[in-house]
Amino acid sequence: METQPFWLEESRPVVAARDLDRVEIAVIGAGITGCACAGVLARAGKRVRVYDARGIGEGASGRNGGFALRGAAARYDVARETYGVDAARELWQRTEHALDRLEAIAGDAFRRTGSLRLAADVEERVEIQGEYETLREDGFAVEWREDLAHLRSDFRGAIFHPRDGAVQPAAFVQHLADLAVEAGAAFAEHRPIQSLEEVEAEQIVIATDGSGRGLLPELDEALWPARGQVLATAPVADRLFECPHYARHGFDYWQQLRNGRIVLGGFRDFSILTEMTDDEMTTEPIQEALDVFLVELLGQMPEVTHRWAGIFGLTQDLLPLVGPVPGHDGVWVAAGYSGHGNVLGLLCGELVADALLGHDESLLQLFSPARLVQHV
Numbered sequence: 001m002e003t004q005p006f007w008l009e010e011s012r013p014v015v016a017a018r019d020l021d022r023v024e025i026a027v028i029g030a031g032i033t034g035c036a037c038a039g040v041l042a043r044a045g046k047r048v049r050v051y052d053a054r055g056i057g058e059g060a061s062g063r064n065g066g067f068a069l070r071g072a073a074a075r076y077d078v079a080r081e082t083y084g085v086d087a088a089r090e091l092w093q094r095t096e097h098a099l100d101r102l103e104a105i106a107g108d109a110f111r112r113t114g115s116l117r118l119a120a121d122v123e124e125r126v127e128i129q130g131e132y133e134t135l136r137e138d139g140f141a142v143e144w145r146e147d148l149a150h151l152r153s154d155f156r157g158a159i160f161h162p163r164d165g166a167v168q169p170a171a172f173v174q175h176l177a178d179l180a181v182e183a184g185a186a187f188a189e190h191r192p193i194q195s196l197e198e199v200e201a202e203q204i205v206i207a208t209d210g211s212g213r214g215l216l217p218e219l220d221e222a223l224w225p226a227r228g229q230v231l232a233t234a235p236v237a238d239r240l241f242e243c244p245h246y247a248r249h250g251f252d253y254w255q256q257l258r259n260g261r262i263v264l265g266g267f268r269d270f271s272i273l274t275e276m277t278d279d280e281m282t283t284e285p286i287q288e289a290l291d292v293f294l295v296e297l298l299g300q301m302p303e304v305t306h307r308w309a310g311i312f313g314l315t316q317d318l319l320p321l322v323g324p325v326p327g328h329d330g331v332w333v334a335a336g337y338s339g340h341g342n343v344l345g346l347l348c349g350e351l352v353a354d355a356l357l358g359h360d361e362s363l364l365q366l367f368s369p370a371r372l373v374q375h376v
């Protein structure tokens, strides 16, 4: 049984070595966020180096479910109530644009399949109907699905999001890293940063999502690590799922890849306290829950070839932190996508780079770290 993600086996990002003796900007974290950020900065002529304790893309960016969805972690109707109608609409539009860019960058590693958000019970049906109505009201492409005959389990309706897709996340990170290197960025892999003091650069961007604990106590308070567990099966001959599916408020998610493998993750809520950790290991209770659900989905137990875990960053209001860290001159952050970092990581990695370059952006207000980070 492989305990590494299937994605990294298929495509482990590597970049050409480049030497830069002095850099202006250091980025900590070589996932989607850090690579996207470094690309923008290098294209603007900045001398930038990306540090990672592991290899490129070996954090959550190479360990996730491969869903590329518009929006953020909150449902759209809830986002409108919580963040305001205009802010929610702008955020969803910006993630749609980021999805288009993701498609252009990822090439073959992205498929525009749409995604299916399923209601597991009557209560969830009412909730996602609310989301469907508000999305339609605000002019977003969305379809309601009642016919779910392709599924064995009893779901109560679904929203089909036609603009969403599926991405091979490790291959996507490879493309982002290549673009950054082409523009002049350097990478220092297997270089854990213990303290910001040791980084020789005028500006530092923290792009560690849920895994950068210990760098700044204020960020440790605002970004909560959460563990997600996933499995992948051997190729299944029948084509069962044409697009990424998710249910129970996104707690459970699965898709079938081009090669027939099923990638299934979730059930974090079955042991929510133990899963609020940055310990990147699989556990029996969650893996057993995944197995039971796999049998429910397929009607039999297929061969499982990979089981892995990954860590992502959650925030209290389910919005990322992007911008300067209060009380720390020259320190910036882009993190906390609450499980939606494939598209948001691209958007926010670029956004923090733009902010650092002095460009103002309305989204920076919504994502301002000052709303959750107390200056101690």
Ligand SMILES: Cc1cc2nc3c(=O)[nH]c(=O)nc-3n(C[C@H](O)[C@H](O)[C@H](O)COP(=O)(O)OP(=O)(O)OC[C@H]3O[C@@H](n4cnc5c(N)ncnc54)[C@H](O)[C@@H]3O)c2cc1C
Pocket (backbone or CB within 6 Å): 028, 029, 030, 031, 032, 033, 034, 051, 052, 053, 054, 055, 056, 057, 058, 059, 060, 061, 062, 063, 064, 065, 066, 067, 068, 069, 191, 192, 193, 194, 207, 208, 209, 210, 211, 212, 213, 215, 227, 228, 229, 230, 265, 309, 310, 311, 312, 313, 334, 335, 337, 338, 339, 340, 341, 342, 343, 344, 345
């Ligand atoms: C199991 C799982 C399933 C998910 N499914 C999806 C999905 O289907 N769709 C979706 O959009 N999102 C999903 N997510 C979330 C998504 O993967 C992340 O939000 C996204 O990858 C974050 O990218 P990042 O570059 O910000 O962080 P990461 O990819 O986590 O990269 C951070 C990097 O920082 C490095 N680092 C940390 N601390 C230090 C240090 N002190 N010094 C040096 N380096 C350091 C780490 O080694 C790591 O490589 C999932 C996450 C998990 C864990």
